[in-house]
Amino acid sequence: MQFFVDTAEIEDIKKLNDMGLLDGVTTNPSLIAKSGRQFKEVIKEICAIVPGPVSAEVASTEYDGMIAEGHVLAKLADNVVVKVPLTVDGLRATKTFSKEGIKTNVTLCFSPNQALLAAKVGATYISPFLGRLDDINLDGVELIEQIRQIYDNYNFTTQILSASIRSANHVTQVALAGSDVATIPPSVIYKLADHPLTKSGLEQFVKDWKGTGQSIL
Numbered sequence: 001m002q003f004f005v006d007t008a009e010i011e012d013i014k015k016l017n018d019m020g021l022l023d024g025v026t027t028n029p030s031l032i033a034k035s036g037r038q039f040k041e042v043i044k045e046i047c048a049i050v051p052g053p054v055s056a057e058v059a060s061t062e063y064d065g066m067i068a069e070g071h072v073l074a075k076l077a078d079n080v081v082v083k084v085p086l087t088v089d090g091l092r093a094t095k096t097f098s099k100e101g102i103k104t105n106v107t108l109c110f111s112p113n114q115a116l117l118a119a120k121v122g123a124t125y126i127s128p129f130l131g132r133l134d135d136i137n138l139d140g141v142e143l144i145e146q147i148r149q150i151y152d153n154y155n156f157t158t159q160i161l162s163a164s165i166r167s168a169n170h171v172t173q174v175a176l177a178g179s180d181v182a183t184i185p186p187s188v189i190y191k192l193a194d195h196p197l198t199k200s201g202l203e204q205f206v207k208d209w210k211g212t213g214q215s216i217l
Contacts, residue, residue, distance in 0.1 A: 001174070001175045001179055001180065001181065001182055002023035002024065002052075002180060002181040002182075003021055003022060003023050003181075003182060003184060003189065004022070004023060004024040004025055004026050004052075004053070004055075004161070004181055004182070004183035004184070005022055005024075005025055005026075005183070005184060005185070005186055005189065006025075006026045006027075006031070006163065006165070006183040006184060006185050007025070007027070007031060007185060007186055008027045008031040008032050008034065008035040008037075008042050008046070009034075009035060009186070010035075010042075010045060010046070010049070012186040013025060013046055013049055013050060014049055015186075016186060016189060017049055017050050021189060022050055022052065023052045023053075023181070024050060024052035024053040024054060024055075024081075024181070024183075025046050025050050025052070025053075025054045025055070026054075026055040026083070026105070026127075026161070026163065026183040027042070027043070027046070027054070027055060027056060027057065027083075028055075028057050028083070028107070029057060029059065039056075040072075040073075040076060043056045043073070043076050043077070043080065044076050044077060047076065047077030047078075047079050047080060048077070050079070051079060052079060053079055053081045053103065053105075053124075053125075054077070054079055054080055054081065055080075055081045055082075055083040055105045055107075055125075056073045056076070056080050056081070056082065056083060057083035057084070057107065058070055058073070058082065058083065058084055058093075061085065061087065061089065062089055063089040063092050063093055066084055066089060066090065066093040067093055067096055067097075070082040070084070070093065070097055070102060071102075074097075074102045080103075081103040081104065081105045081124060081125065082097055082102055082103065082104050082105070083104070083105040083106075083107050083127075084097075084104060084105070084106055084107070085106075085107055085108050086106050086107065086108050086109050086114050086117075086118060090106060091106070091117055091118065091121050092121075094106055094118065094121045094122060094123050095121040095122060098121065098122030098123070098124075099122075103124040103125075104122075104123050104124050104125070105123070105124065105125040105126075105127055105161065106118040106123040106125065106126050106127065107127040107129075107163070108127070108129060109126050109127055109128040109129065110128070110129060110132070110133060110143070111143070112143065112146040112147055112150055115128065115147040115150065115151075115158075115160075116150055118158060119150075119151060119154075119156035119157075119158040122158075123158045124158065124159065125158065125159050125160075125161040125180075125181065126147065126158050126159070126160055126161065127161045127162075127163040127183070128140070128143050128144060128147060128160065128161075128162060128163065129163050129164035130143070130144070130162060130163070130164050130165060130166070130170055130174070131164035131165065131166040131170070132164050133164075134166070140164070140170075141170070141173040141174065141177055144160060144162055144173075144174050144177040144178070144179050145177045145178075147160055148160060148177055148178040148179070152178075159180035159181060160178070160179045160180045160181065161179070161180065161181040161182075161183055162174040162179040162181065162182045162183070163183050165182055165183065165184045165185065165188055166188070167188065167191075168188060168191045168192050168194075170182075170188075171184060171188065171192060
């Protein structure tokens with residue numbers, strides 16, 4: 001499963017990319033707003049750091065506006081993926097971008113039928129939101145499983161990009177469900193390495209090594 005980081009913070013992106021943990025980046029208007037910087041400037045800087053796909057979202061909710069904005073975003077860098085909402089206008093725009101060879105990430109997916117529509121119009125990625133479904137007592141992981149089955153049934157090439165990841169358990173669950181990608185906040189990526197037995201085992205190793213009085217150097 002590929003790891004994308006869900007942030008617009010440059011230092012977090014640099015650190016994770018240097019560690020070899022990043023396959024791509026997703027951003028959205030809320031994340032850009034938190035950064036306090038100019039949208040296009042941030043996208044270009046991220047694209048220069050990470051060679052993989054970088055999702056940049058349109059602001060318009062109408063078809064013509066999405067097309068105009070998508071063309072601007074696609075020209076910022078070769079690895080930009082134009083992110084559009086899962087609406088009728090968003091699906092129309094996705095079809096147009098697909099014909100033009102522009103990669104797309106269809107976002108705010110909450111049902112298998114929505115994911116089916118996105119695949120039909122040629123979306124590069126579909127972004128089901130796990131955490132937001134969990135917030136209203138629905139099973140976000142089950143949605144990933146359903147989309148995986150539908151896409152496999154018909155050999156759709158659209159990749160499942162699990163989004164709204166809230167915990168390390170979410171990452172495990174979507175990996176088991178067959179998600180192609182998980183886009184994860186930096187804090188959750190670091191938590192994937194945490195385990196109390198690893199910590200306690202390392203502490204014991206360090207203590208025992210000190211007791212030998214030896215040095216490797």
